[in-house]
Amino acid sequence: MNIPKIVLFICVLCLFGLGWEKVYAQSSSLDDFVMPVVVDEKVPQTYIEKMLMRLEEFEKDLRLKEKYLIVEDHLAQLGQRYVDFQKMVGIEIHGSLQNQTALQIYQPNRANKIANQFYLSGAGVVSPSIKYFVSGRFKYDSVYANSDHYSDSVESDQKAELELRDTYVDYSTGDWDFRLGKQQVVWGEAVGLFYADVVNARDLREYILPDFEFIRIPEWGLSSEYTKNDFHSQLVVLPGVEFDKTGLATSNFAFPLPLPDSPTLLALQDPKEPKYGFDNSKIGARFSYLFNGLDLGAFYLRSWTSLPVMYRTINAGVYNFNPDYQRQNIFGMTFSKEINDYVCKGEAVYYPDAYFSVIDPTDLDGVKQSGYVDYLLGVDHTYFDRWDVNVQLTQRWIMDYDKTFWRQEELTNGFSIRLSRPWLNRKFTTEILAIANLSTPDFLYRPKVVYNAASNLQITLGADIFSGDSTGSFGYFRNQSRWYSEATYKF
Amino acid sequence: MKHITLVGIIVLSLGFLNTNGVAAELTADEIVKKVDEVRNPELDYQTDVRVVSYKPNRPEHASRYDVWIKGRDKTIIKTTEPENERGQSLLMRENDFWAFFPEVSKPIRISLQQRLNGDVANGDVARTNFSGDYSAKILSKSKISGKDFYVLELNSLRDSTTYGKVKLWVMAENFWPVKAEFFAISGRFLKTCSYENYKTLAGQLRPSKLVLKDAIVDGQYSTIEYNEMNIVEIPEKNFTKEYMNK
Numbered sequence: 245m246n247i248p249k250i251v252l253f254i255c256v257l258c259l260f261g262l263g264w265e266k267v268y269a270q271s272s273s274l275d276d277f278v279m280p281v282v283v284d285e286k287v288p289q290t291y292i293e294k295m296l297m298r299l300e301e302f303e304k305d306l307r308l309k310e311k312y313l314i315v316e317d318h319l320a321q322l323g324q325r326y327v328d329f330q331k332m333v334g335i336e337i338h339g340s341l342q343n344q345t346a347l348q349i350y351q352p353n354r355a356n357k358i359a360n361q362f363y364l365s366g367a368g369v370v371s372p373s374i375k376y377f378v379s380g381r382f383k384y385d386s387v388y389a390n391s392d393h394y395s396d397s398v399e400s401d402q403k404a405e406l407e408l409r410d411t412y413v414d415y416s417t418g419d420w421d422f423r424l425g426k427q428q429v430v431w432g433e434a435v436g437l438f439y440a441d442v443v444n445a446r447d448l449r450e451y452i453l454p455d456f457e458f459i460r461i462p463e464w465g466l467s468s469e470y471t472k473n474d475f476h477s478q479l480v481v482l483p484g485v486e487f488d489k490t491g492l493a494t495s496n497f498a499f500p501l502p503l504p505d506s507p508t509l510l511a512l513q514d515p516k517e518p519k520y521g522f523d524n525s526k527i528g529a530r531f532s533y534l535f536n537g538l539d540l541g542a543f544y545l546r547s548w549t550s551l552p553v554m555y556r557t558i559n560a561g562v563y564n565f566n567p568d569y570q571r572q573n574i575f576g577m578t579f580s581k582e583i584n585d586y587v588c589k590g591e592a593v594y595y596p597d598a599y600f601s602v603i604d605p606t607d608l609d610g611v612k613q614s615g616y617v618d619y620l621l622g623v624d625h626t627y628f629d630r631w632d633v634n635v636q637l638t639q640r641w642i643m644d645y646d647k648t649f650w651r652q653e654e655l656t657n658g659f660s661i662r663l664s665r666p667w668l669n670r671k672f673t674t675e676i677l678a679i680a681n682l683s684t685p686d687f688l689y690r691p692k693v694v695y696n697a698a699s700n701l702q703i704t705l706g707a708d709i710f711s712g713d714s715t716g717s718f719g720y721f722r723n724q725s726r727w728y729s730e731a732t733y734k735f
Numbered sequence: 736m737k738h739i740t741l742v743g744i745i746v747l748s749l750g751f752l753n754t755n756g757v758a759a760e761l762t763a764d765e766i767v768k769k770v771d772e773v774r775n776p777e778l779d780y781q782t783d784v785r786v787v788s789y790k791p792n793r794p795e796h797a798s799r800y801d802v803w804i805k806g807r808d809k810t811i812i813k814t815t816e817p818e819n820e821r822g823q824s825l826l827m828r829e830n831d832f833w834a835f836f837p838e839v840s841k842p843i844r845i846s847l848q849q850r851l852n853g854d855v856a857n858g859d860v861a862r863t864n865f866s867g868d869y870s871a872k873i874l875s876k877s878k879i880s881g882k883d884f885y886v887l888e889l890n891s892l893r894d895s896t897t898y899g900k901v902k903l904w905v906m907a908e909n910f911w912p913v914k915a916e917f918f919a920i921s922g923r924f925l926k927t928c929s930y931e932n933y934k935t936l937a938g939q940l941r942p943s944k945l946v947l948k949d950a951i952v953d954g955q956y957s958t959i960e961y962n963e964m965n966i967v968e969i970p971e972k973n974f975t976k977e978y979m980n981k
Contacts, residue, residue, distance in 0.1 A: 277904070277913070278914075278929045278946075279880055279913070280906070280911050280913055280930065280931065281931065282933045282934065282940060283932045283934050283943070338821065414981060416970075428840060433843075435839075435843065455839070456838065456839050456840055456841075457839070460840065469977060471972035471977065473971065476975055476977050534828075534831065537831050539844065580844040582830070582832075582844065582847065587844045587846050624843075625846070668794070669790050669796045671793070671794055696817070699816065699817030699818055700818035700819060701819075734818040
């Protein structure tokens, strides 16, 4: 060991020693010993007592404060009265105002979103066993008004929208809970992906980019739940059946049709949606049990294909599509378990009689059936106290695979990784989510920075970058890669 | 009436002896149990908690939580402020934890380590009891500002506790906790806690403010204030992940 290394070694020892001394010097010190003080005071119990107390305080303030202070106090009183009013009528109102602006990364660098959204919700208690929740949103995307890029039908579909969101009544009695109304039913464990989330239809007009809360379309129906100790069961009946919404032709995220690569003439009919009614309801049940930290769940859902089955005929070289929805059975299971600070989770979903489009022109209706399984294994861990990491491996196995299946492999592998970290006392959070389809291969990268500008104002800057083979579900939207900003004010 | 007065005198005398002589017969674990009775109601309860974390040269971060506690092992913490985090909640069920984020709209399983992250551990907010989770021994008895104190050492009995070891100063006359030092399982000194502003919460004088100071970084500390505490019967099912969005 030469002299500089010895000096360095001694310096490190000294620093280590100083640090150690500091730790134990603080320990057992009584410098900051604060003797307890009783600060008890009479706490008003009833609403009238509270109001009288405020009136007394207000009268005192009137004598003491200058005029502008009185005005300020009036405003504070008004705010407090609003809170008191909410308490008195038993309704709690919250909402948000949000602007989302997105600019395409690749040529042409035009804006593909300038959306303003107003969301409002109210929650109340009718009695100890009955609660209600009402919510809705209005969204206006001016990019459709100021651009010739989109067809009239796309403009009509995506420019302005007023919709009722989750709106339901909850009734609770003993071990039973019932929810009647428009609702989201969430059965999955995965992060950033839909696997066991099979109940609600999805709004995919912006693909999977919006918050999952807004991708799921709430559906009308009844959910009944029974909970006993570590056992939980849920039965859902949703007669107000909804189907996935996808972008129309020329919209940013229009899905491709199952056609040959060469230019083809086609005719596309509107999909036939089954009517609302009990005969056409989605019906399902889920059971879960928590055993020694292992959270196991299993479910069955009698549903509909979320996207229409693309039946087609070919007449004189023209492809005629007659999309139609079909009944579909779905079986699934989920698990999660923490092992030494690693949270392991998994989902498997089996579709015994799924429909696949085929590219074979000799096939009469362009559709074949096969069972398939989608499954996922994931793990969550926090590194260095701050870095949250989630890694998920996915696979799809089509059991009766046929090479004519359109854009499908017998085995499709994928993975996702999500990293996030808060900075500066949670003033900023950085996050990146990457989802890869390894078989194609194609990718989606979603880096973002979230800035808490105020306690009720959040600003996000980020990017949604699609890349890879254009036959993949991500690579297909390569030209829709975008920078975006998002400002959300919550109240 | 005379009997009542006599009984009263005896009780008072016992109370007096309790602080000076008989208390010495209490075991460390019994003292910790009495400290827990001061810190938390024994029954199910709901409390409103405000947490402010301060770091040198950083903006302060304030949060408010609606906390529901059943027994020793079940807690749900709902964030009510700031608005940006409203709707988030954390379920602690023995050694199992879930977080709920409105934008994802589903409960996400998290680890014990994630539960402990942040400047204020969720275990601090939840006011979980020491007894049952830690074994105690009396290190010494001392007099500070004319008051008798027990100095206790608490060692964790299981991996899921917030801290590995706790050193606790307790006023002998009323079992009020006054100061604590928290250590990680590795023995690393993590933070000190000062139990302040005793006021009536759920029918008893309890500390309404905790000041948690980081052991390493000067000027880094957090305050936890309990504004009200209500004893309510809470159904078991409220502490399931399926109930987090209700």
